[in-house]
Amino acid sequence: MKTIAAVATFCTVFLAGAACAQSTLRIGLAEDPDILDPTLARTYVGRIVFASFCDKLFDIDEKLNVVPQLALSHETSADGKEVVIKLRPGVKFHDGEPLDAAAAKYSLERHLTMQGSFRKPEIAALDRVEVVDARTVRLVLKTPYSPLIAQLTDRSGMMVSPKAATAAGDRFGLHPVCAGPYKFVQRVPQDRIVVEKFSDYWDKDNVHIDRIVYLPIVDATVRLANLKSGGLDLFERALATDIKEIRSDSKLKLSTALELGYQGIDINVDNGPAARNPLGSSAEVRQALSLAIDRDALNAVVFNGEFVPGNQWVSPEHPYYQKSFPVPKRDVEKAKALIREAGASTPFDVDFMVPKGEETQAVAEVIQAMAAEAGINMKIRVTEFATSLKQAEAGEYQAYLLAWSGRTDPDGNLYIFHKCRAPQDYPGYCNAGADRLLDEGRLVSDFSKRKAIYEQLTKIILADDPKLYLYHRRVLIAHTTRLEGYKQMPDGLVRVVGLRLK
């Protein structure tokens, strides 16, 4: 941070003029990203850093519509098995190589075939990529897959320089070469990531800040302290309980957007012996738990009412939200009645696994108090992240408080959770009807048709309740008022084009 001051001092003392007035944007991250290779990366914060140096084929706007970035247009064939993408002309990678169809083909195939690629499951439907001409590629799919374009607005659509990627192999992430507005300069693990303006960017007239420094600061309180004292210009994941303070500070501004993901509770229904308890074995008891929780009060107590209660995998403001299944109000009497009907005797204990987090404990405690009134004793067990992953997968829990960061396409919030034995089906939920609808939803591209399919799916899932959806967070980005032009998108990423630092 203060290095920039040193450079600036050096500049003004030894070299005068506008050439030396470097503007630097310091962004505070909630954790240190993992490897900066779009094929091998897996963290949410990594995507925030990628937004500055690694452009994708497409991007999204605040209404979740797909907009051009490195590609100009896409066209899906009638049978849904071919997608033709036209690339933007005149785009260069940071090493000067051109972004042409061959480079696009290389990048996509890298995501699909490289050993250890985390993008493979995301674009598994892709069979091969064909070069049509220098500006056009054709993606040939094994089966129709409507979420594909949405995947291309994320890491799977990030283009890497074939020359650099071939040379570096799996070490590409140590010095990545992409086609974004900034180019990678330096990374000191757990300390900082520095990127610098790329003079040959296709939209260079809209890039006004010279340098961006990403600083991982784990503690949200310390991130805010840094922003207030001038050590940062922007930081992600402000706490809901800090919103009032940020808004009352005239030098700070809060940019928000409702997240694409959700927060909820997984109930172990069929993943091992732990599922044999009143909650896991009876859908009515699960519905009772859902009714016992006062989502509005939870929001009010823990988040000062800033977040949005929910009951589906997309938020009530999302186009795919099914209005015919509104968020239930608390009803303890009905909950008790349902439990009686199910034949369970109260009170009974539930092993409630809660991953460690700044706010998760408070959420769990409030839920515990609410559930207790219906006779359900949630026994909180705060577990660190790595352990909770393992235990969730192995079914060593009865209830599991979890969060999902969300994907642009609703399928991304559904398939891997509710499909029988899918990687994140921690509850062990298997329902043939649900499976069929999940697969159908992927084959269809038309919005209203898909929504109708998902309406039937919602009915099944809300009746079985293997996952209780509780609320949706807001993406909370706090920044200095000196930063102009910042707009928050629901995916939580910090987009850096069009920003000015006064």
Next chain:
Amino acid sequence: MLTFLGNRLLQLIPTLFFVSLIIFCLQQLLPGDPALVMAGEERDPEVIAQIRRQYRLDQPLPVQYVYWVKGVVTGDLGESMRIKVPVRDLILEKLPVTVQLATMAIVIALVIGVGAGIISAVKKGTLWDYAANVLALWGISTPNFWLGIMLIFLFSVKLGWLPASGFVHLSQDWRASLAATIMPAFVLGNAIAAVLMRHTRSAMLAVLDSDYVRTARAKGLRERTVILKHAMRNALTPVITLAALELGTLLSGAVLTEQIFSIPGFGKLIVDSVFNRDYAVVQGVVLVTATTYLALNLLADVAYILVNPRLRG
């Protein structure tokens, strides 16, 4: 002396062996699967299996241990699963940070601890004694993560005098570097000050009672000369060796303090790697810091013996 040194060096080998065993086994016993942690949000089983193969996580423990030791002996400490940087590079990168923080902390500890210890001993039984006592004890009576947060709140947010977090290398900008490290160094040094104070105090008390100090007083020397020239020099020797040991502990990294202040040193590296199940990093870093600690231990013992015979004379 040489036999002593030789013996102690020989003892290092089984000790380091046990260190490696302790850290290796402890990590492997940790619940949670590194491959799962690494596997990203989608958790594709194929990818998980590939990670396991690549990092030999599917092999039995003793086999993994042997591979690791083989690497260590040839200078290869493995690489971070998370960011694919060799552990050796990570250590070299973070070494100056930890050394700077540790040195500053020891200096602060010596100033506060030795100062308080001398005052407490010389003015024994008076208000100064108790004041010095409480001042030094304050450091180990407060959890350091707590003190850190309060200091950030006071000096960064309310007063704006110091940066809230981060680290600047001494070579880049010494003023900024001091500003960034003074708070964490104080938090760390505070705690050690108490230990140093105790030992300074008892050493001073013993020395103030001794024959040659009595002689010096009898000769009519001013009290200040007696204390500064005669008593201190002899009392401080055990304290300096103790400070060297504490330095060794500090070089292992200050886990919570670095976390709070976002100092990219060994402590933060180790604890983040434990939570990420990045085995190679934890093993490599702890092995290096343990070796440093044991080496400093040895040096302190040697120094103590070297200095002592002259003292007795």
Next chain:
Amino acid sequence: MDAAAVGSVAFDVAEHVETPTRRALRRLRNRQGAMLGLVVIVAFILLALLAPLVAPYDPAAQSWAAVRKPPSALHWLGTDEVGRDILARIIFGARASLLAGVISIVIAISVGVPAGLAAGFLGGFLDGLVSRITDAMLACPFLILAIALAAFLGPSLGNAMIAIGVTTTPIFVRLTRGQVMAVKVEDYVEAARAIGNPRWRIAIVHILPNILPALLVQATLSIATAIIAEASLSFLGLGQQPPAPSWGSMLNSAQRFLSTAPWMAVWPGLAIFLTVLSFNLLGDGLRDALDPRAR
């Protein structure tokens, strides 16, 4: 002088001879810092024992209308982030912290002292083995060992106590061993051996009582460190599970409300500070009182 007079003089002398214990207690009583520390510790112990009678509210009772309220007549120390009374949680939290402090040290002593006795007294290969393992444990960062152990055993107050106890054991091994080495060359030990006492008897009857003072001092000081270690583990989420209170986890929750609800942070921090300071003062006082060199 006749025999009766001599006898009465001897009797007078005997009455006024002070046993070492009495001398130590007298010196301790004279050290005001230590006495103050003792008083505070006893006060906290009483609070912990009588918690259900003394606490004004149920420490787990949430009150969603009274979230993060500042200190008032209704809640003397204010309320926390889910509306629980902080005073009640501090009182009940004393149980966790004091238990953690004492039990971890009991574990450390029960394992460390016998090991140190055996190593120091028997010497040879056993001594070498124990010493190397102890050195190795001391060379590893204490908090990392504790974190790893606590994570392995599972998050709970009991397991945190075990983790802290195990990681503190090396200190007692080393201390005991050192004391044993110093004491075993003393005359009375030689004498005991000469009359044919078995080794275990010598260890327990002759050596142990003489190293007790040093152990007592170290135990008191280690309790102080253990309480801080428990706070650190709770801060990291590895100790007392919610909703049961622990000063460390209260600090953890308080962290993000520093500017909006500072009272949430002040009281647990103060409680830890007073308790740990008291143990430290007591320990230092004991050391002075038991020091054979001091007047």
